[in-house]
Amino acid sequence: MAGVTFTVELNTLAARERISDLVDRMENPTPFYKAVGEHLVNSTKSNFDHETAPDGTPWQPLRPSTLQRRIKLGQTSSKILTVSKRLKASIIYQVESDGVRIGSPVEYAGVHQLGAAQGAFGAFRGKDKLGRDHFHHLPWGNIPARPYIGVSAADDAEIIELAEAWLGEE
DSSP states (O other): OOSEEEEOOOSSHHHHHHHHHHHHTOSOOHHHHHHHHHHHHHHHHHHHHHTBOTTSOBOOOOOHHHHHHHHHTTOOOOOTTOSSOHHHHTOEEEEETTEEEEEEOOTTHHHHHHOBOTTTTOEEEEEOTTSOEEEEESSSSOBOOOOOOSOOHHHHHHHHHHHHHHTTOO
């Protein structure tokens, strides 16, 4: 999976110890990991809807220049990271023998999750519309981190509930 992936790790030591104990008691945890993956995909997509990081921190607002460019291009949405909805739609999970990974294969997923400084990817040299030499940094401006993948405290609790339900301990 290109783009960005994260290995799911619960936030608190108590939650990690509880889930470790529960998973150790499962004969085949793969179906449980699938349930966790599905939950985290839905939780991640909810972060796009609310424009917040998994911990509830609001994403940095769009710059006025970004909003102006969207208007010029006929893109009426002022929602962050959702003009094409491609990134949100690309969130997937992958079950592994010892857990689940969540991420996106979209090439720019990591930039939006982690941010990028102007020029972090080098520069581009070409010709502008009038045939003049043109040079600009990639990205052309600073892109703030807008974390959308991660495990919230509510996710911790839900994952433990999923494990308990899987073992019939509800």
